Amino acid sequence: xxxxxxxxxxxxxxxxxxxxxxxxxxxxxxxxxxxxxxxxxxxxxxxxxxxxxxxxxxxxxxxxxxxxxxxxxxxxxxxxxxxxxxxxxxxxxxxxxxxxxxxxxxxxxxxxxxxxxxxxxxxxxxxxxxxxxxxxxxxxxxxxxxxxxxxxxxxxxxxxxxxxxxxxxxxxxxxxxxxxxxxxxxxxxxxxxxxxxxxxxxxxxxxxxxxxxxxxxxxxxxxxxxxxxxxxxxxxxxxxxxxxxxxxxxxxxxxxxxxxxxxxxxxxxxxxxxxxxxxxxxxxxxxxxxxxxxxxxxxxxxxxxxxxxxxxxxxxxxxxxxxxxxxxxxxxxxxxxxxxxxxxxxxxxxxxxxxxxxxxxxxxxxxxxxxxxxxxxxxxxxxxxxxxxxxxxxxxxxxxxxxxxxxxxxxxxxxxxxxxxxxxxxxxxxxxxxxxxxxxxxxxxxxxxxxxxxxxxxxxxxxxxxxxxxxxxxxxxxxxxxxxxxxxxxxxxxxxxxxxxxxxxxxxxxxxxxxxxxxxxxxxxxxxxxxxxxxxxxxxxxxxxxxxxxxxxxxxxxxxxxxxxxxxxxxxxxxxxxxxxxxxxxxxxxxxxxxxxxxxxxxxxxxxxxxxxxxxxxxxxxxxxxxxxxxxxxxxxxxxxxxxxxxxxxxxxxxxxxxxxxxxxx
Numbered sequence: 001x002x003x004x005x006x007x008x009x010x011x012x013x014x015x016x017x018x019x020x021x022x023x024x025x026x027x028x029x030x031x032x033x034x035x036x037x038x039x040x041x042x043x044x045x046x047x048x049x050x051x052x053x054x055x056x057x058x059x060x061x062x063x064x065x066x067x068x069x070x071x072x073x074x075x076x077x078x079x080x081x082x083x084x085x086x087x088x089x090x091x092x093x094x095x096x097x098x099x100x101x102x103x104x105x106x107x108x109x110x111x112x113x114x115x116x117x118x119x120x121x122x123x124x125x126x127x128x129x130x131x132x133x134x135x136x137x138x139x140x141x142x143x144x145x146x147x148x149x150x151x152x153x154x155x156x157x158x159x160x161x162x163x164x165x166x167x168x169x170x171x172x173x174x175x176x177x178x179x180x181x182x183x184x185x186x187x188x189x190x191x192x193x194x195x196x197x198x199x200x201x202x203x204x205x206x207x208x209x210x211x212x213x214x215x216x217x218x219x220x221x222x223x224x225x226x227x228x229x230x231x232x233x234x235x236x237x238x239x240x241x242x243x244x245x246x247x248x249x250x251x252x253x254x255x256x257x258x259x260x261x262x263x264x265x266x267x268x269x270x271x272x273x274x275x276x277x278x279x280x281x282x283x284x285x286x287x288x289x290x291x292x293x294x295x296x297x298x299x300x301x302x303x304x305x306x307x308x309x310x311x312x313x314x315x316x317x318x319x320x321x322x323x324x325x326x327x328x329x330x331x332x333x334x335x336x337x338x339x340x341x342x343x344x345x346x347x348x349x350x351x352x353x354x355x356x357x358x359x360x361x362x363x364x365x366x367x368x369x370x371x372x373x374x375x376x377x378x379x380x381x382x383x384x385x386x387x388x389x390x391x392x393x394x395x396x397x398x399x400x401x402x403x404x405x406x407x408x409x410x411x412x413x414x415x416x417x418x419x420x421x422x423x424x425x426x427x428x429x430x431x432x433x434x435x436x437x438x439x440x441x442x443x444x445x446x447x448x449x450x451x452x453x454x455x456x457x458x459x460x461x462x463x464x465x466x467x468x469x470x471x472x473x474x475x476x477x478x479x480x481x482x483x484x485x486x487x488x489x490x491x492x493x494x495x496x497x498x499x500x501x502x503x504x505x506x507x508x509x510x511x512x513x514x515x516x517x518x519x520x521x522x523x524x525x526x527x528x529x530x531x532x533x534x535x536x537x538x539x540x541x542x543x544x545x546x547x548x549x550x551x552x553x554x555x556x557x558x559x560x561x562x563x564x565x566x567x568x569x570x571x572x573x574x575x576x577x578x579x580x581x582x583x584x585x586x587x588x589x590x591x592x593x594x595x596x597x598x599x600x601x602x603x604x605x606x607x608x609x610x611x612x613x614x615x616x617x618x619x620x621x622x623x624x625x626x627x628x629x630x631x632x633x634x635x636x637x638x639x640x641x642x643x644x645x646x647x648x649x650x651x652x653x654x655x656x657x658x659x660x661x662x663x664x665x666x
Contacts, residue, residue: 217233429447499549
């Protein structure tokens with residue numbers, strides 16, 4: 001008996017014929033041949049006195065790996081061995097019943113999935129056309145995954161599709177298993193799709209509920225129904241399972257039967273056509289009657305009949321849905337949505353529960369995703385509460401963010417070192433850590449708004465930060481509902497860049513009656529007072545001027561300049577600067593003189609000095625206006641900010657004292 005099996009099977013292969021090779025062929029059914037199976041086959045088919053073959057098999061070139069549970073044959077040998085064994089079994093040279101009895105694995109403690117794979121291989125070895133039996137076994141496997149949500153089976157299937165013979169995989173169920181694995185991000189072999197009519201609709205609908213959705217747009221013009229990518233013409237989104245075949249079944253009545261009843265009161269006649277939208281734009285002549293769309297997962301949408309001279313009613317539904325979403329956006333109201341597709345590690349596509357035809361782009365914070373240990377593809381099919389962060393009605397482009405976020409350890413008043421992300425016209429975006437792990441853990445993005453910049457800080461005057469550059473910031477506010485974080489920038493480094501006595505070239509960024517604000521390269525503006533400007537020198541907005549840093553106040557974050565070279569002691573200096581726009585407002589009137597500005601300064605000191613606490617800036621501006629008139633106030637302000645003008649005129653004034661928009665004397 002041993003000689004017969006060895007000569008019969010080893011002669012079929014290119015490997016050197018040997019009893020060990022024969023043993024390898026006989027145990028090539030399961031992907032991992034356990035030692036009990038090797039022993040069982042050796043005893044039953046190769047007879048006594050062959051114990052040494054187990055050791056020879058483990059050490060031979062046809063074995064890929066040896067573990068404590070069994071041996072794994074090389075893929076090349078396994079494929080060739082199965083083909084040789086199939087030829088011999090089908091030709092009747094090797095008795096199938098005897099081979100099956102010797103190679104049964106039922107009582108060897110193998111996992112159910114490895115037993116399933118062994119059954120598929122046995123069908124291949126023993127049947128002329130094993131596809132029907134294999135299709136039944138794989139269909140049962142797919143239904144188990146769908147009905148019991150046992151997605152771990154997909155991990156086995158992803159590997160089995162590489163190992164199983166091609167004839168076993170030439171079935172609709174094998175193709176569908178491949179598509180499900182790929183759609184749920186298991187790396188596996190992509191199989192060619194079968195004809196759509198060969199795919200059973202029952203198991204297909206159950207299984208495709210596990211698959212993420214792709215979106216197709218549709219549009220009716222009274223003559224044709226157009227299906228294709230979503231765009232300005234095809235605005236309405238209809239979900240399809242994200243597989244290689246993306247069929248839609250379209251049902252519509254005869255053109256003369258748009259009302260739903262047939263000619264002469266006869267039964268209604270319907271056309272039904274299944275098209276594959278993966279091929280691009282498809283046009284179907286459905287007329288203006290009612291239409292039903294059904295995807296492969298069984299989801300349907302019914303479109304009503306309409307007058308061809310008017311718009312289809314579903315467009316009005318889309319406008320109604322957009323109105324609902326726009327209201328939610330303006331009110332920052334949370335909405336329920338379903339995740340239908342994973343786009344990246346932090347982004348998904350969602351479909352709103354109350355607006356089924358509209359899809360939106362949802363981005364999670366990378367730090368939050370990492371903190372939760374999530375994978376976005378595992379969230380497909382889950383419901384999520386979102387807020388709309390960007391709404392473009394014309395392009396129907398909607399972006400969302402989660403309705404609730406985590407802010408970690410960030411609390412108002414906390415000082416920390418962030419990293420510069422980018423700059424915008426309204427401020428700076430800075431990345432800050434949300435946990436004690438620092439930047440090794442989750443991070444959040446905060447905004448240093450321009451309104452929170454220190455007096456005179458100008459982004460266009462800054463040297464330009466490099467992405468990732470460390471910046472010292474302070475947390476101002478944290479909104480747990482929106483996840484928005486407001487920061488302030490600690491300016492000590494900018495103030496210290498040019499110490500007292502340093503000479504630097506700056507640019508005039510504002511002209512006032514009592515001097516000019518000059519921006520220097522560190523990004524800080526300082527005051528060049530009229531007493532430091534020669535009487536015959538005129539400065540205008542945008543002029544370049546060489547200045548010396550006279551004083552830096554780190555507490556108030558203010559800088560004072562003098563022209564370089566300085567005006568000699570005793571030399572005449574300017575009394576007042578012409579505020580830009582004064583001539584235009586006053587019809588050529590002369591600028592306010594220094595005496596009048598001195599009177600305004602004294603009035604401010606007297607008003608603030610007589611109060612027990614701070615005063616509102618708006619109340620102080622009104623008092624100045626009432627005392628001196630609008631003309632004086634207008635000449636004094638020019639085009640500057642009132643708080644900046646106030647500090648320039650009365651340096652001992654403290655702005656934002658005990659609250660924003662308040663002022664007092666130091």
